[in-house]
Amino acid sequence: MEADPYDALGVPRTATDKEIKAAFKKLARKHHPDLNPDDKAAEEKFKEISAAHDLLGNKEQRRRFDAGEIDASGAQRPQERFYRDFADGSVFSTHAAQDGFGSNEELAEFLASAFAGGARRSRGARPARGQDTTYALRVAFEDVASGATRTVTLPDGATLNVTIPEGAEDRQMLRLPGQGGPGFAGGPPGDAFVELHVDPHAIFRRKDDNIHLEVPVTLKEAVLGARIMVPTIGGPVTVTVPKGSNSGSTLRLRDRGIRNRKTGQRGHQLITLKVVLPAAEEPELVRFLEAWEPKTAQDPRREMLA
Numbered sequence: 001m002e003a004d005p006y007d008a009l010g011v012p013r014t015a016t017d018k019e020i021k022a023a024f025k026k027l028a029r030k031h032h033p034d035l036n037p038d039d040k041a042a043e044e045k046f047k048e049i050s051a052a053h054d055l056l057g058n059k060e061q062r063r064r065f066d067a068g069e070i071d072a073s074g075a076q077r078p079q080e081r082f083y084r085d086f087a088d089g090s091v092f093s094t095h096a097a098q099d100g101f102g103s104n105e106e107l108a109e110f111l112a113s114a115f116a117g118g119a120r121r122s123r124g125a126r127p128a129r130g131q132d133t134t135y136a137l138r139v140a141f142e143d144v145a146s147g148a149t150r151t152v153t154l155p156d157g158a159t160l161n162v163t164i165p166e167g168a169e170d171r172q173m174l175r176l177p178g179q180g181g182p183g184f185a186g187g188p189p190g191d192a193f194v195e196l197h198v199d200p201h202a203i204f205r206r207k208d209d210n211i212h213l214e215v216p217v218t219l220k221e222a223v224l225g226a227r228i229m230v231p232t233i234g235g236p237v238t239v240t241v242p243k244g245s246n247s248g249s250t251l252r253l254r255d256r257g258i259r260n261r262k263t264g265q266r267g268h269q270l271i272t273l274k275v276v277l278p279a280a281e282e283p284e285l286v287r288f289l290e291a292w293e294p295k296t297a298q299d300p301r302r303e304m305l306a
Helices: 005-009 017-031 040-056 059-066 104-115 141-146 219-224 283-291
Strands: 133-139 148-153 159-164 173-176 192-198 205-207 210-218 226-230 237-241 250-253 269-276
Touching: 005 017, 005 040, 017 040, 017 133, 040 059, 040 133, 133 148, 133 159, 141 148, 141 192, 159 173, 159 192, 210 219, 210 226, 219 226, 219 269, 237 250
Parallel strands: 133 192, 210 269
Antiparallel strands: 148 159, 173 192, 205 210, 226 237, 250 269
16 A cells, blocks of 8 residues: 655655755655665665655646546556436446446546557546656765766666766755656656765865865974975865965965855865874973073963963
């Protein structure tokens, strides 16, 4: 028995189209097979909510379901006939009337359509646009930083190629025209919408179009200055650590960030230095610091204790 589509999406029968779509998106993010690999229960739940959204997302299909004309699977329900329908006795004169059709001609047309695989359009049917479909796709940080093409596996096992534009953002929705559900009675197909879920990077952190990176430097490099190699999304580059740098000092690499999708301009990479002490004992450094008297008195915690 098909589940009630309203129950499947967790919405009341008075829900608006917007509320139905929002409920589906929320559940799709939770149960999509790509986000729940090898979880059969999640896969079945995703199929259930997808079928419910396909039905309720179509105004005509929803009207027919609410009116009892079709069931939760979209199949035609047998028409219930009451005693008053047979008051004049004439309806018993044809098999069509007994089966819930207005005439033999209507019954014949229905059977012809059914046994021809739906190729013959039923009387009065109008072309209707197919349902829009929504999917979630988990992608790597590098995919949105440089652009890529990835594949979405649909519930029925089919695949959908998705082009990820350079500079795309987490939770961004991509629209694939004509890649949704098939049209009805010759109507155009719907669109597919793919929501991107960007995995965090191990060392890079994105903020707008800029990329932030914390880079450790040795005490000697910080005090005396140095030329060091640092990673960027385009590959390692050499940067100069100024003499006398401190933890928290920031260096900027121009145009090494994310390309803005609207302007085409790249953001920057901001490097925050972190001074690290030697991992092993350094007796000479200890002796130097014990004998060293700074020329300028310094209390780095003064503002914290004020």
